[in-house]
Amino acid sequence: MSDLxxxxxxxxxxxxxYAIAALIQARLGHLSVRELTKVPVWWVAQALNVAGAALHVVSLGFGPLSLIQPLGVLTLVIAVPFAAGAAKRRVTGLELSGMACTVVGLAGLTMIIAGSGRSAALTAGQLAVLLAVACGVVVVLGLRGRRAGASTVWEAAAGGLAFAVCSALCQTVVVNFGASGPGFLLWPVTIFTILAIAAFAISATVLTQRSYRDGLGAPLAVTNLVNPVSATLIGIVFLGEELGASPVELTLAVLCGIVAALGVTQLARAREAEPVTV
Structure with a gap:
């Protein structure tokens, strides 16, 4: 079986x-984080998130960040039929259209990005710059989302960025571990990177959980768009990854991205649609 x-x-x-975990978290979105720590099923969701993160780390050893992160939007597509089943209703026409657009767009992006090369690692300098910029942006978005009457998508966007940074840091650890062996884990820069991963993972968990307080659709859509977009930018700016070698490929990538974004937008609005037979 190929790496792809x-x-x-x-x-x-x-x-x-991740879709199952998000559905559990959304059902408990009305509770504060402190209250959630006393709810056993919330810990089940966190265990699922940890399991998903572990598999995600494994995947980073087989493909570039700019390929893996766009596929994360599938969480939104999978969550739609799961949510419909849990609510004992049928999938709506808008949901079907959204899933179709998302899958088509992602399929095109995957084929284009697949040739972007192997996984790469951040240097110490790149790591410092990325963490400084990411911390600033996450804090600004998070504080904006905590204002009275503010939209939950601000915190969803902050959570998506935090998840993307986690992925980039995890890829760095995985790649360097494969190149240098177990001794790499004792290096000061590695210990610092692992601590940064933990900090961003906790921040992302809290931010996304807070974003579900008014419902799952729009926050999950925003998180799953910001995450791959941020990861792709990190891959291009810091890791030397490429989306395409020719103007035609880049144009196709943009068009596929627009189709996927349209699908995500439709899925975010799906609560307004009437159920239809599938």
């Missing part, structure tokens, strides 16, 4: 796990 096939299979498995 392994990467896609792992990403699908991760998306299913």
């Amino acid at each position: 096939a392994i990467t896609v299979l792992l990403c699908v498995a991760v998306s299913i796990i």
